[in-house]
Each structure stands twice: as structure tokens, then as C-alpha cells.
Amino acid sequence: MRTLREIKKIYENKEANVKEVVESYLEKIKEWEPYINAFLHIPYEDIEKQIKELESKSPNLPLYGIPIAIKDNILTKNIKTTCASKILENFIPPYDATVVKRLKENGAIIIGKTNLDEFAMGSSCENSAFGPTKNPWDIERVPGGSSGGSAACVSAGEAPISLGSDTGGSIRLPASFTGVIGLKPTYGLVSRFGLVAFASSLDQIGPFGRTVEDIAITLQIIAGHDPMDSTSSPYEIPNYLEGLGKSVKNWRVGIPKELWYKGVSEEVLKTLENSFGVFKEMGVTIEEISLPSLEYALPVYYIISTSEASSNLARYDGVKYGYRDFTAEDLISMYKQTRGKGFGSEVKRRIILGTYALSAGYYDAYYLKATKVRRLIRIEFEEAFKKVDIIASPTSPVLPFKLGERISDPLQMYLTDIMTIPVNLAGIPAISMPAGFYNNLPVGIQFMSSFFTEDKLLQFAYAYQQFVDFSKKYPTLPNKERV
Amino acid sequence: MERRDFKEQLKKTAHLARLHLTPEEEELFTKQLQNILDYFKKLQELDTSNVEPMAHVLPLYNIWREDEVKESISQEEAFKNAPEIEDLGFKIPRIMKREE
Numbered sequence: 337m338r339t340l341r342e343i344k345k346i347y348e349n350k351e352a353n354v355k356e357v358v359e360s361y362l363e364k365i366k367e368w369e370p371y372i373n374a375f376l377h378i379p380y381e382d383i384e385k386q387i388k389e390l391e392s393k394s395p396n397l398p399l400y401g402i403p404i405a406i407k408d409n410i411l412t413k414n415i416k417t418t419c420a421s422k423i424l425e426n427f428i429p430p431y432d433a434t435v436v437k438r439l440k441e442n443g444a445i446i447i448g449k450t451n452l453d454e455f456a457m458g459s460s461c462e463n464s465a466f467g468p469t470k471n472p473w474d475i476e477r478v479p480g481g482s483s484g485g486s487a488a489c490v491s492a493g494e495a496p497i498s499l500g501s502d503t504g505g506s507i508r509l510p511a512s513f514t515g516v517i518g519l520k521p522t523y524g525l526v527s528r529f530g531l532v533a534f535a536s537s538l539d540q541i542g543p544f545g546r547t548v549e550d551i552a553i554t555l556q557i558i559a560g561h562d563p564m565d566s567t568s569s570p571y572e573i574p575n576y577l578e579g580l581g582k583s584v585k586n587w588r589v590g591i592p593k594e595l596w597y598k599g600v601s602e603e604v605l606k607t608l609e610n611s612f613g614v615f616k617e618m619g620v621t622i623e624e625i626s627l628p629s630l631e632y633a634l635p636v637y638y639i640i641s642t643s644e645a646s647s648n649l650a651r652y653d654g655v656k657y658g659y660r661d662f663t664a665e666d667l668i669s670m671y672k673q674t675r676g677k678g679f680g681s682e683v684k685r686r687i688i689l690g691t692y693a694l695s696a697g698y699y700d701a702y703y704l705k706a707t708k709v710r711r712l713i714r715i716e717f718e719e720a721f722k723k724v725d726i727i728a729s730p731t732s733p734v735l736p737f738k739l740g741e742r743i744s745d746p747l748q749m750y751l752t753d754i755m756t757i758p759v760n761l762a763g764i765p766a767i768s769m770p771a772g773f774y775n776n777l778p779v780g781i782q783f784m785s786s787f788f789t790e791d792k793l794l795q796f797a798y799a800y801q802q803f804v805d806f807s808k809k810y811p812t813l814p815n816k817e818r819v
Numbered sequence: 820m821e822r823r824d825f826k827e828q829l830k831k832t833a834h835l836a837r838l839h840l841t842p843e844e845e846e847l848f849t850k851q852l853q854n855i856l857d858y859f860k861k862l863q864e865l866d867t868s869n870v871e872p873m874a875h876v877l878p879l880y881n882i883w884r885e886d887e888v889k890e891s892i893s894q895e896e897a898f899k900n901a902p903e904i905e906d907l908g909f910k911i912p913r914i915m916k917r918e919e
Contacts, residue, residue: 430896569877634858635858635859638859639862646836650837658902662902665912667914668837670912671837676838676840677839687836688832688833691836695832707873708872709867762876
């Protein structure tokens with residue numbers, strides 16, 4: 337239950353070795369997992385191997401001996417990667433994703449693979465084929481999705497840092513619901529090589545942590561060009577730690593009226609009220625702005641993301657890897673049976689939706705129209721960032737809801753993402769910070785900035801955390817009777 | 820679109836996507852997807868006649884690399900996750916229907 341800096345101190349002062357620190361986290365995992373199910377697998381043997389390999393490496397590595405949890409749609413060599421889907425239930429990747437490779441090269445220990453909505457499709461972590469993850473603050477509530485496991489494990493103190501992926505809010509929403517920090521970088525900043533593709537023009541990997549400094553340290557390692565990802569940004573990576581602690585006085589913060597009032601619950605608005613006082617103390621100026629096209633972001637997102645998904649998920653055909661239905665007599669029925677039985681409900685719904693939006697006769701009205709509105713949304717953000725440095729909004733329109741509350745109505749579930757989706761459509765970076773609690777349930781605030789300005793975004797978030805710091809606030813282990 | 824027509828459309832789309840649906844799923848998805856598509860109609864309010872489509876957010880172009888021989892995973896590793904293989908090839912069920 338420590339930050340990176342604190343773990344590093346422990347090693348420097350020789351208070352404990354890597355094995356002991358990792359074991360302390362495994363102990364936490366043992367305590368919490370029966371209640372929250374944040375992890376799909378803990379690779380005990382591989383962890384021992386990793387610790388051994390670390391012995392020959394320099395203790396000065398930036399992530400030396402830091403346990404990190406990885407969302408189970410990011411490939412880990414020789415460690416099962418399932419995407420929380422029956423179709424990949426036994427899949428063992430033959431290589432590491434670029435982000436995993438970089439973490440390991442910098443001394444990190446991969447301690448487990450975390451639960452998610454199947455193929456990252458969902459906002460509650462209930463769509464996992466292996467059972468939902470629960471919110472450590474109230475185990476009757478969802479942790480948000482799709483990176484629910486990665487958020488919950490950091491929230492409960494099972495890991496100091498984790499990686500998730502964010503296609504429409506899948507890092508920020510669960511960060512908000514579980515009271516931790518989650519960053520979605522600019523599209524293209526972090527390599528997608530080895531991230532199981534959902535919607536390729538929107539997917540982006542990012543870190544969860546408890547302090548902005550920890551987020552910055554992790555981003556520094558995973559960001560940067562990768563020749564294995566053709567959409568990976570070629571730009572030079574700045575030093576993300578340099579701006580931390582510097583003043584943000586007179587920065588302009590935009591408050592888009594479309595994201596603050598309509599459709600946001602009383603509880604969330606009330607909890608976020610104090611942030612305006614914090615902005616004042618930070619010395620920033622507040623400007624109300626308008627982004628009128630955001631009203632259309634949700635349909636645009638669900639058309640584009642399902643269209644891309646319908647194509648990306650065509651690869652699960654029971655031939656090269658994954659589940660196969662062996663009862664079928666011919667090839668076409670084998671494909672259909674394999675996919676029909678291997679995919680869960682939400683994945684099937686989205687594949688059909690995407691196939692429909694791309695099919696002859698509907699392409700112009702759905703997919704093509706959506707890509708045009710997407711441009712409008714992007715232009716509005718570009719214009720807004722000429723006037724303001726940061727745009728702030730709630731991360732979620734509602735408090736963490738109860739398990740089962742939204743699952744039977746997909747449209748209702750989709751509306752949970754209304755605050756986070758515009759960011760992915762535009763491609764800009766955004767971070768969710770814990771801003772307060774309502775009846776002991778976390779509420780997050782989202783800060784957005786312009787393309788490739790993660791340095792500024794982190795500087796701002798750091799300044800905010802100096803006033804609003806929940807990095808030491810942990811949920812308490814539930815009573816056994818409640819399970 | 821009429822519920823019954825849409826259900827036919829949905830069955831056709833599921834076939835194109837190579838997805839077997841149970842009758843219960845067909846019924847449920849018809850209701851849910853029609854609901855979602857109705858909501859999507861909102862987009863038609865916007866005039867986009869002068870807007871270019873945008874499939875991607877960054878002005879990034881495909882990056883070509885030299886065609887060099889590099890280390891890669893072995894054939895064995897590549898086949899390790901396959902449901903059925905024969906002589907280092909993926910084995911699939913018959914493509915033609917069996918003659919009666």
C-alpha cells in the first residue's frame with residue numbers, strides 16, 4: 337500500500353528485498369480477491385522467475401522491483417491472456433506487448449492479469465466471462481469498465497500501479513468509480529502492439545496509480561515510438577516529471593456547459609462543487625465554453641467503435657488460436673458455432689451493430705455520417721484549446737451503480753460513457769482524478785488537454801492533487817458476512 | 820422499420836458476421852438494437868454536407884520498413900494455440916458439403 341517513491345525508498349534503505357515487497361502485495365491480493373475478483377490470473381511461477389531475473393539488473397532502474405498489474409487484453413509472454421472471453425480462455429501469447437516489454441526492461445514485476453469487460457466492451461466490468469469485478473468501496477457496486485480489474489486492484493492496494501486500455505473511457509470511468517487516478521494518453525503516444533484490438537482508431541493504453549508522480553513515471557516508460565505499431569507517434573517524448581510542482585497560476589480552465597449540467601446527477605455535481613474552490617486556490621481562471629457537437633458524440637462513438645470491432649474480431653474464427661466448436665460439420669457452420677458460443681452477449685451485439693453500420697445500404701447513413709461528425713468534434717476541441725489550457729468535466733455522470741442495475745439495458749449502459757467518449761473521438765489526452773466522496777463512494781473529475789501535451793496535463797493534475805489528495809485513503813476490507 | 824422486417828435484417832447481418840444466434844438472442848437483440856439504432860438517428864439532425872469524413876485522428880501515415888530477415892517466433896510457437904493442426908498446418912473442417 338505504497339507509492340513508487342515509497343517502494344524505492346524501502347529498497348534504498350534495504351528495509352526489504354524485492355521478494356518481500358512482492359509477497360506483501362500477494363498477501364493483499366489473497367485478502368481482497370474473494371470480495372472483488374480484480375484478477376483473472378496470478379502467475380506465481382513466472383513471478384518467481386521475474387524476481388530471479390531482476391537479481392542481475394541494476395537497482396537504479398526506474399521501476400526496479402515495482403509490482404504492476406496488467407489488464408488481460410494486453411499480451412504477456414507465457415502468461416495466459418484471455419480478454420475475459422471464453423473464446424480466448426486458454427490463449428497463451430508467444431510474445432510480450434511492447435508496453436509489457438518496456439516495463440520489464442525497466443525492472444517492473446508483472447504480478448497479475450486483471451479482469452475486464454469481454455474484449456474491453458462495457459462500462460461496468462460485468463461483461464466478463466469469468467464473473468464481474470466488484471467495487472472495493474462497496475462490493476454491491478460495479479468498479480466501472482472496462483478496465484475494472486486494473487482500477488479495483490490499485491484502489492484496494494493489491495498493486496501500486498496497473499495498466500488498462502481506454503477506447504471510450506475504459507481507464508477513466510473505473511478510475512473515477514474506485515477513487516484512483518487513470519490516464520488516457522494522446523492517441524498514438526503509447527504503442528498498441530500486443531494490445532488486443534477492439535477499435536483501432538480509438539484504443540490507447542494508459543496507467544492507473546495513486547499519485548500523479550507515479551502516473552508520470554510509468555508514462556515515461558511506456559510512451560514513445562514503436563516500429564511495431566504503424567500508428568505510433570514519431571514525436572520526441574518530453575520529460576513528464578519536469579513540470580510536476582511548477583505553478584499553474586493564470587492557466588485557463590474551460591468548463592464546457594454541455595458536460596456539466598445536463599444529465600449529470602445531483603450527487604456528482606454536489607461532490608464536484610469544491611473543485612471550483614480548489615481552482616481558485618490554484619490561481620487558475622475559469623471560462624465557460626461550449627462544444628455543441630458533443631451532444632452527438634455517443635452515437636458517433638458507438639457506430640465507429642462497433643464498425644471497427646466487427647472487423648477486428650473477425651480473426652476469432654476457431655482456426656488459428658482460441659476456442660473451436662468441434663460439433664460443426666462444415667467450415668461455415670464451424671465459424672458460426674465457434675463465434676456464437678465463444679463470444680458473450682455484449683460482444684455479439686456490437687459485432688452485429690458494426691456489421692450492420694458498414695453494410696451496403698446503411699454505410700452512408702451510419703458509418704460515413706459518424707466519421708464526418710467525428711471531424712466536427714475534433715475541430716471543436718482544437719478551437720477550444722486555442723482559448724483554454726485545460727478542459728474540466730465530471731468523469732462520470734453518475735455514482736458507481738449497483739451490479740445488475742444497468743446490464744439489461746445496453747443503451748442505458750452506453751450513456752455512462754457520455755463524458756469520456758468525446759476525448760477518444762478527438763484523440764486528445766485526459767486524466768481522471770479522485771475529487772471527493774459521496775456517502776463513501778468515490779467521484780472523479782476529468783481534465784483534458786491538447787494533443788501530445790501530457791506534460792502540461794500532468795503538471796495541472798499534480799497541482800490539483802496538492803489540494804485534493806486521496807492517495808492515502810483506502811477502502812476497508814469488507815466483513816466476511818457480506819459475501 | 821417494422822419489427823419483423825428488422826428481425827430478418829438482423830438474421831442476415833448475423834450470418835454475414837458469421838455469428839450463430841439462438842432464437843432467444845434473435846428476439847432480444849432485435850428489440851435492443853432497434854432501440855439503439857433509433858437513438859443513432861439523432862445524427863441525421865446535423866448538416867454535414869460540407870464536412871470531410873475523418874477515419875483517423877492523427878496525420879500519421881503508414882510506416883514502411885526494410886524487408887529484412889529478422890528473428891521471429893518459431894513455427895511451433897505459432898501453432899501452439901491452434902485448436903487443430905496437422906503437419907504444421909491449421910486443420911479445418913471440410914469446406915464442401917458431404918455428398919449424400
